[in-house]
Amino acid sequence: MIDGVGEPVVVGKPRQINRTKLNHRLDAIFERNWFSNRGPFAQELEQRICEITGAKYCYVTCNATTALQVLAKAMGLSGEVIVPSFTFHGTAHAFDWIGLEVRFCDVSRVDGNIDLSSLRDSITEKTSAIVGVHLWGNPCDTFGLVELANEADVLLLIDGAQSFGATVEGSPVGGCGVSEIxxxxxxxxxxxxxxGAILTDNPELSEKIHAMHNFGFDTDKNVVSSGTNAKMHEVSAAMALTYLDDLGDILTENRGRFEIYKSRLKSVPGIRLIEAQHGRRGNLHYVSIVVEGNTPIAHVRRSDIKEALARQNIFTRTYFAPGCHKLRPYNQLHPDKIPSARFPNTEALAESALSLPTGGAVSDSQIHLICDIIESAASKHRRSSRSIPIVP
Ligand SMILES: Cc1ncc(COP(=O)(O)O)c(C=O)c1O
Incomplete structure (x- = not known):
């Protein structure tokens, strides 16, 4: 075992929180004896999220999957929704599960976010909404999506599950005037x-979300619609508030780790780091590389990197392979509608993207070690100078 990597190093390990603060909040819950049903912590969390994002209305929920479903129901979606194929399949399942027909579109090979021209081509007369996803915490082209939705006369919602704390042209995600989760x-x-949470600026939509995420109750406890139980309980709200207290530090630390990866990997042949595009800033909670494979100077494969790291107890993830359109519920239900040739970028990324460990549970020295291993694996596969084609 290599120094500093006694415990397995993994993607997505939670950062330690201030447990004293959390315990104070837990004590307050038991003192108040108010455990759920939009308790004081749930309401405080909603208020804090509105302040941070600039969204006018926020409803905290038991998870993001139900948040997506409540938002879709409140928006009155029907028929088809278009979803990028390269996303966590929970995005697609959320809509499929409530009886919507999911159609896919391709993404950009540059950052894995939705490709507007593929999206435009996927819209049909049955499409009621398009769904952007801020992949790996890097915002998608939110304002481009707004324009496209207006042009095509369809609704727009965004799955920002991975992106809290990111910004689009200076506006925090969730506060760009688009309904997001x-x-x-x-x-x-x-x-x-x-x-999870649902954020919107639309007052009528807000009223519907208010009712639908709580059994259809309005503020006077009249049942005004159908609804589900998507409420967040007080212990979860206390936990989220405790994390939010440190959000500024978490974002700064994430940037620090990302910059180490960036400076160490920039000259490694065959490796490209995914970054936010065009005036957007990611929350840098995910660090993903694309192993370009067969370039003139390198022919390293993703599996070479993954295996070299795993041998040192460091575990990466091949998010979001193989692409939702290849997953069973979708490839069997609608095979005629999803010829894989239509999603070349999704398929290329599914074969070449690799998410590396980052976040508060990964130290700077572990990141340096990860970069050493990647560098060494890539250099083993470097083409000799004699085999590099000479370009006149
Ligand atoms: C893009 C995306 N959408 C939806 C979800 C579902 O979120 P939750 O686990 O909070 O239901 C996730 C979770 O990772 C996600 O990454």
Whole structure:
């Protein structure tokens, strides 16, 4: 075993929190004896999220999957929704599970985010909404999506499960005037153990979300619609508030780790680090590389890197292979609608992207070690100078 890597180093290990603060909040829950049903911590969390993001309305939920479903129901979606194929399959399942027909589109090979021209081609007369995803915490082209949705006369919502704390042209995600959801799952930048939130600026939509995430009750406890139980309980809200207290530090630490990866990997042949594009800033909670494979100077494969790291007890993830359109519920239900040739970028990324350990549970020296291993694996596969084609 190599120094500093006694314990397995993994992707998504939660950062330690200030347990004293959390314990104070837990004591307050038991003193108040108010455990759920939009308790004081849930309401404080909603308020804090509105302040941080600039969104007008926020509802915290038991997870992001139900947040997506409540938002879809409140928006009155029907028929088809278009979802990028290269995402966590929970995005697609959330809509499929409530009876919507999921159609896929391709993403950009540069950052894995939705490709607007593929999206435009996927829209049909049955499409009620398009769904952006801020992949790996890097915002997608939110304002481009707004334009496209207006042009095509369809609704737009964003799955920002991975992206709390990221910004689009200076505006925090969730505060760009688009209805979005975020996740506070244990592996996310802000954890509620399990949790999520729905953010919107639209007052009518807000009223519907208010009712639908709580059995259809309005503020006067009249049942005004159908609904589910998507509420967040007080222990989760206390946890998320405790993480939010440190959000500034977490974002700064994430940037520090990302910069180490960036400076160490920039000259490694065949390796490209995924970065936010065009005035957008990611929350850097994920560090993903693309192993370009067969370039003129390198022919390293993703499996070479993955295996070299695993031999040293460091475990990477091949998010989001193989692409949702290849997963069973979708490839069997709608095979005619999803010829894989239409999603070349999804398929290329599914074969070449690798997410590396980062976050508060990974030290700087471990990141240096990861980079050493990647560098050494890549250099083993470096082509000799004689085999590099001479370009006139
Ligand atoms: C893009 C995306 N959408 C949806 C989800 C589901 O979130 P949750 O686990 O909070 O339900 C996740 C979770 O990782 C995700 O990454």
């Amino acid at each position: 975020v996740s506070f799952h244990a592996t996310k930048i802000v954890s509620a153990f399990e949790g």
